[in-house]
Amino acid sequence: MRRGEADTPFPSVAVAGPVTRVRLADGEHAWLATRYDDVRTVLGDPTFSAAGDPMHRATPGADAPFIGRLPHTDPxxxxxxxxxxGRAFTPRRVxxxxxxxxxxxxxxxxxMAAAGPPVDLIESLAVPVPLSVVGALMDLPRHDWPSLRDAATTLLSDAPDREKAGATNAWLLEYLHALVAKRRAEPGSDLLSELIEHSDLGDMEVADxxxxxxxxxxxxxxxxxxxxxxxxxxxxxxPRALAGENERLxxxxxxxxxxxxxxxRGVDRTAVxxxxxxxxxIRAGxxxxxxxxxxxxDRDRWPEADxxxxxxxxxxxxAFGHGPHLCVGVHLARLELRIVLDRVLTRFPGLKLAVPADRLVLCRDRTFAGLRELPVTW
Known part of the structure; x- marks a missing residue:
């Protein structure tokens, strides 16, 4: 058995190959790019536009503003x-x-240590850490964090309830718009205040x-x-021996x-x-x-890629995309993941799964595929 296949919840993926014409689940036909170099071309070449992403063509509440000016616009x-x-997320600032x-x-x-094993590491660590980081970065009231998590759960589902998603989309924009208006009147040291001060963006654009x-x-x-x-x-x-060794992390x-x-979920582009x-x-459109x-x-880039x-x-x-739409928080994401993995390995050297690996469920019906739960003990 090769590591990374049957013994984990992360199975092999489709072998990278030539650009292929396919029919997608929504019934539309598209070209599918799977090779590393082809994918980078699609994401980085202005020939391929991000403005027509069908995710937003199908956004509930079509008459209302939708979230996504950053990932779904072109230069x-x-x-x-x-x-x-970009000014706020430089390596030095991060x-x-x-x-x-x-x-x-x-x-x-x-x-976690105080509660004692077993614990669900998703609820104990994976969810609260990034939520607290985003909350502190934007100075979001702590009592609102659970509602923000619920909004993310609803809006990042691949098949949301349209009525609920429409209402959630509107609520989240209205919530952030009210905070932006407050920060414009009373600036702070948070990210929203910085976006207001160092851009010509309107309140709804900053809220977006x-x-x-x-x-x-x-x-x-x-x-x-x-x-x-x-x-x-x-x-x-x-990887256990890597904890604390910076050059190997x-x-x-x-x-x-x-x-x-x-x-x-595949990243959509439209040929212009x-x-x-x-x-x-490829034809225009x-x-x-x-x-x-x-x-x-891609096995041409990584030997034994699986x-x-x-x-x-x-x-x-x-993993973070490529080109103009490379994730703006890439440095922050890497830093958070680095700190978490290092400290988990150091603090709990005896950490182990509390269930067989084949019991772990990878939720692939969401924009970001995470585990439903991760029971651990030590």
């Missing part, structure tokens, strides 16, 4: 939204948050960016933390991101002109879907 409009965020993130992680690990950060910055990290720890526990012979983090690739992608002749998990298992190897030399992957 130069996209640049206008991204530029003030590095300054390390002590606060470490405290948040340690607080939840303390609570804030909602995007709540959805992506919380839910994606919760999924990454849960799957990252689970991957280590399914392979107890490999980076390959562990990158291999975790590559191997799990939590963005399971006739073009060639690999051997395929054609829908093209980039498969990130397949690209991150094997989890935390000592594998780190190479650039597309």
């Amino acid at each position: 130069p409009e996209h640049s206008r939204y991204r530029r003030p965020l 590095a300054a948050w390390r002590p606060a993130i470490a405290r948040a992680v340690d607080d939840h690990l303390d609570a 960016l804030g909602a995007t950060l709540v959805l992506g910055g919380f839910d994606s990290l919760a999924a990454s933390i849960g799957t990252g720890v689970a991957l280590i526990l399914c392979h107890p012979d490999r 980076d390959p562990l983090v990158e291999e975790t991101l590559r191997f799990t690739t939590i963005v399971q 002109t006739d073009c060639r992608l690999g051997d395929a002749e 054609d829908r093209v879907v980039a498969d990130l998990p397949a690209a991150n298992r 094997t989890y190897d935390p000592t594998r030399p780190a190479r650039t992957n597309v």
